[in-house]
Amino acid sequence: MNKICYLLTESYTSAMKGYRILSRNSISAKVEKVGTSVSRRGCTFAIVIFNSPQKAVKILQENNVRILSVKER
């Protein structure tokens, strides 16, 4: 079964930007607001991906999307 990974971002805009970039790179993703107990920093939006996060994180970093942390479920 595929993993679900939450790539925590700085803001909704950042998450949406990342989501669009990943879509253009054929990586299936969606944007979700994550629970405070997960983010540990209050309101946080994450890019949710259904695969291993390494490739996605690399693409996002190359496109100036800052990922605060990666949570796997």
Next chain:
Amino acid sequence: MIYFDNAATTYPKPAAVYRGCEEALYKFGANPGRSGHAFSMKTAEMVYSARETVADFFNASEVENVVFTPNCTASINMVLKGYLKNGAHVVISNLEHNAVVRPIFRLKKDGIIDYSVANVEEGNEDATLYNFKKAIRPNTKLVVCTHASNVFGIKLPIRKIGEFCRNRKIHFLVDAAQTAGIVPIDIKRDKIDFLCIASHKGLYAPMGTGILICENGKTLKSIIEGGTGSSSLDFSQPEQMPDKLESGTVNVVGIAGILHGINTINKVGIKTISAHEFMIVRNVYKQLNSNKNIKLYTEFPDERYHVPVLSFNILGLDSGYVIDELSKRGFALRGGLHCAPLAHLSKGTQEIGTVRLCPSMFTTIKESNELCKAIFNISNQKN
């Protein structure tokens, strides 16, 4: 009513803007970027699309550099008060609107900054650039200029000024209230650090909408702090853009208007819109110029040096009186000082003001001929 007050705000708006704003009230009615439910996420996605559309239209480096504000004045104040520190010197032009003049004057009065005024030479870009260069001091941190005078339609050579500022490592703010949507602006090519936009004018969005494009948000301090829907455990304002400069709920309906306004401009073509508006002002200019009782203040409208905004007076009449008479005849124009005292001082019109007309993409030649007839009629009654 025949509307020629498009320099104050455009009317009517394109049908797509009315439809888009109405749709937003129904379909995008949740607070964007705050909650995680589907309705909020859908609204946030529309806001993001608008942000992306604005970034593409002005060639911003990153989508997050686009900040939605209440109006162009707010955008300008956010930069002037968020960027300028004690001891800074600023250069402004002599055609600035009070949106620039008043915050600059206030900062000077409070002992924070000093400023110099560079004169704009109509039709002579090099002479204007020289005046800006001459005004620079070792502590000049910012050059602020309108892209075009809201009173006389005189355009400033922002590409040349931007190039000069970049070479001198001075930040450059452009007030594009009268040009965004009418003159192509490329924030990278024109080397603009802060682009301030009145989206309810040339972008055909509703009133109460403005944009600030900030190519380097890190250089700005926020002047309004509050909820952003991000990092909410932190008592400090977030540093990331656009949240840093976009506290509080945004104007979703207005933002939908911006999105549909820009889409319409892209569909019609900015060059087509500009050519149409120039055709209208040239027609009016030719007719008014043939009447010896009418005073025009600029040369024949030329895309290189002007935007389609024209000021005139009927000799011996106050501009306010002319506006009232035109209003009785069914025309909407603006008289007075147009919130730009420096511009009037430069032409000596501070006592009587000017009558200003500005067409939009919807103005017709027939309407402009009718306007000229009405102006002649008022002039004949006086003389």
